[in-house]
Amino acid sequence: MTIPVSRSRILLVDDEAEILVALTDLLEDEFDILSSTDPLEALNFLRQSPDIAVIVSDQRMPNMTGDVLLSKAREISDARGILLTGYADLAAVVAALNQGRIQFYAHKPWESDSLRAMVREVAAHHRLERALKTERVLLHGAMQALPLGLVFTDPQGHVLRHNLSCQEAHDAAAGATGYRDEAGLYPAALASQIVAMREETAKEGESTRLVCEETQDGPRWHDIIRRALPWPCTAAGEALPVAQRWQLSLDRDVTERIAMEAHLRQDDKMHALGTLAGGIAHDFNNLLTAMLGSLELLQDMTPRSDPTVSRLFDNALDSARRGTVLTRRLLEFGRPKPVALRPVSLVDLVWSMRDLINQSLNRPSDLKGETARCTLDLSQVPHDLDVPPVLSDSGQLEMALLNLCINARDAMPQGGPITVTLAAGDAASDEGCVMLSVADVGSGMPPEIARRIFEPFFTTKGLGSGTGLGLSTIYGFLKRSGGDIRVETAPGVGTRMTLILPACRNDVPEDAPGPADTQARTGKLRILLADDEPGVRLVTEQFLAQSGHEVVGVPDGKDVIAALSRGERFDLVVLDLLMPGMGGRECGQALALSHPGLPVLYVSGYADPDNLPADAFILGKPFTPQDLREAIAATLRGRH
Structure with missing residues (x-):
């Protein structure tokens, strides 16, 4: 779109009023006219009217010559000058032209068409200069803004x-x-x-x-x-x-955008992982429950005289428990485990884990069979080290420390020291924190690898070795508990992983008293058990029978409703949450209406606990006989 050109404004200056009248008559059809007989007044016009495009000035005036006026005008205005002069003033014209003060000059008396053409050209030149200046200012402003x-x-x-x-x-x-x-x-x-x-x-x-x-x-x-x-x-x-x-x-x-996109991709990955875990974990945990329960029951029934049999039982149980740990670690991405924040003494925690860590360091690695001997160095964590307790979940913190030590072991196939260091934060960014570090002298990592180590399923270990879930689990636990993790590494130098944990405030209460003695007698109970998996149902029945309870097992929630409708009396109902017919949630809702005083214990391999009663107790699969006894005790306490 073409912007219409407005009329240019012209300033006429001459000490003779008749000249100004003649110039006005000549130019007013095309231009807006200002005129003055006083050069000083003309300068004031320029200060007040920045839109003046052309100054047409006489050279010889009493108070100020035209070339001086135009020189002063250039200091306060971008108007272009035309000088009117007689032949005797040619030297002044040449000097003004050389100094760039005027663009044209005309003799008196002037030729009308020629003077009009001069003014027209100077005005057009001024408009072009203004347009270029405007474009330059806009471009400069845009480039800076x-x-x-x-x-x-x-x-x-x-x-x-x-x-x-x-x-x-x-x-x-x-x-x-x-x-x-x-x-x-x-x-x-x-x-x-x-x-x-x-x-x-x-x-x-x-x-x-x-x-x-x-x-x-x-x-x-x-x-x-x-x-x-x-x-x-x-x-x-x-x-x-x-x-x-x-x-x-x-x-x-676009650094922030890339980070946000990475965060969204991570969220999508976690959502997909949760969906995947929810689909497989229930069946997998049912298998583990049946395997672990059967092995524990067989171990109790088998004489211990043959050490080979005992080792085989221990090996099978250990493998099944490792599968349990892996499944629960996987499920934490779909629904992160809530942290139970309590004051934890890191000095006590580190030393209490010394034997377990030493055993783990010198077991066969998942990488290349037997590894050379790794040594645990706790010289930087003396028993009397004065660091404040931290606010954390002791169980998850123990798993984090053990995982870091095992990673350090795997980074040193030729063996070497693994140094654990404990110190209170002194930098401004770490005030109010305690740092727990695990350092090795292994292969180290380049930056492109170090940036990815907290991604789920990312591992530097070989195919079939490592799940890629350990460090991502630690990262998630620390973020949920107000902590952080710092990585210092370089190829050929080694790696130091530092857990940054919030120090305990003075107003945080000590650990609450432990749960009531789960070994306390609950008396002989008549229990109705519903689980669609025969293997799980058999193992659970045997666990309950070992505790002296009478058990009736059924495969579906509808069978629970039917048994109670026949008038059978039970002290407790144990319901699997996911069953193909009537699931535990639907069955529990029906029991709350028909038998509101009947205690219900829910069991789940992996299920959404929403829409369950607020006081509902959920026992996760797989479970041990002790876990089951504790869950029954907690459920009965909740009803009394």
């Missing part, structure tokens, strides 16, 4: 304009040698990419790349778009070939 790095170059990469903040740019602005090639504006990590994009743009007309720059503050991502401009043109106004055009490079910092 836009959150983009803009660089204009010629086809050879010589910088025409830019808004990048860099030391080279400051040096050039200060008058240093500066740079010509645009690569000097960019860090070394980006310079080669910029050159490649310039060559690609010269062929294709545009180029787009997402480039990562490693900085001291971490990776910085650049979304760079480069295009060939339709300029310069040929003499006929046609665009030059793409290879000969100027180019524009736009560099947008």
